[in-house]
Amino acid sequence: MSQHKIGSLDVSRETFERLKRYESLLYKWNPRINLVAKSTLADAWNRHFVDSAxxxxxxxxxxxxxxxxxxxxxxxxxxxxxIAAELAPGCDVTLVESDARKSAFLRTVIRETGIRTQVENKRIEALNPAEADLVSARALASIDQLLGFCERHLRPEGRALFLKGERHQAEIEEARKNWHFKVEEVPSQTSDGAVILLIGEIRRV
Ligand SMILES: C[S@@+](CC[C@H](N)C(=O)[O-])C[C@H]1O[C@@H](n2cnc3c(N)ncnc32)[C@H](O)[C@@H]1O
Known part of the structure; x- marks a missing residue:
């Protein structure tokens, strides 16, 4: 059994070392580019890495x-x-980020960890339809707006996964004015009390 964990997830030493390399690059780059809020940097492992895992x-x-x-x-x-590079090597992950400097950071981590992941340095609205099986987002937009992005980039039978704060119920109600969808609130233990929403069967009203 693996000796290495991110939160409660067992990973190989190689994956753990990749994540630690990424963390050290985050510390190095963050003073120049605001990759994460400075107030969260001291506890970046829990606030960003463990929550994402x-x-x-x-x-x-x-x-x-x-x-x-x-x-x-x-x-x-x-x-x-x-994590997918170890547990699901066939999983094709694409990261969409409109900011050129943040995209350069993402590409640096990808290069230095040796994983195969694409970065699209574009606005989500300008990206060709991605036909994704899963669309994820944290701290980007309201659920209503995110479902609009899913309409463009998610396959009809695909699912969305959003990390959302305490206003998530109000956002769900707001989004129901424009969208039909099924939502599952998954119990999680994120450091900031965010919930993980899994949303499927998304159709415009
Ligand atoms: C608040 S940050 C959240 C970053 C990250 N998801 C997290 O939780 O730490 C939102 C990011 O989305 C990017 N962004 C905002 N609107 C975008 C758009 N329309 N297309 C692509 N990227 C966008 C911004 O440049 C920014 O880096």
Whole structure:
């Protein structure tokens, strides 16, 4: 059994070392580019890495095509991609980030960890339809707006996974004015009390 854990997830030494290399690059780059809020940097491992790893743990299976929107410093998409490189090598992860400097950071982590993940340095609205099986996002937009992105980039039978704060119920109600969808609130233990929402059967009202 593996000796290495991220939160409660067992990973190989190689995966753990990749995540630690990523963490050290985050510390190095963050003073120049605001990849994560400075106030969260001291506890970056728990606030960003462990929280992102929980996303992987709530999935019953890895998707074939995973699209992470507004990836910023890599959360949750790049952490998921590093874990997928070990647990589901066939899972194709694409990170979408409009900011050129953040995209350069993401590409640096990908190069230095040796994983195969694409970065699209584009606006989500400008990206060709991705036909993804799973679309994820944290701290990007309201559920209503995110479902609009899913309409463009998610396959009809695909699912969305959003990390959301305490306003999530109000956001769900707001989104129901424009969308039909089924939502499952997955118990999680994220450091900031965020919930993980799994949303499927998304159709415009
Ligand atoms: C608040 S940050 C969150 C980053 C990361 N998901 C996290 O939770 O740490 C939102 C990110 O989305 C990017 N972004 C915002 N709107 C976007 C759009 N329309 N297309 C692509 N990226 C976008 C921003 O550049 C920023 O890096």
């Amino acid at each position: 929980q996303v992987v743990q709530v999935l019953s299976a890895f998707p074939d095509r995973w699209l992470d929107l507004g990836t910023g410093g890599g959360f949750p998409g790049l952490v998921a991609a590093i």
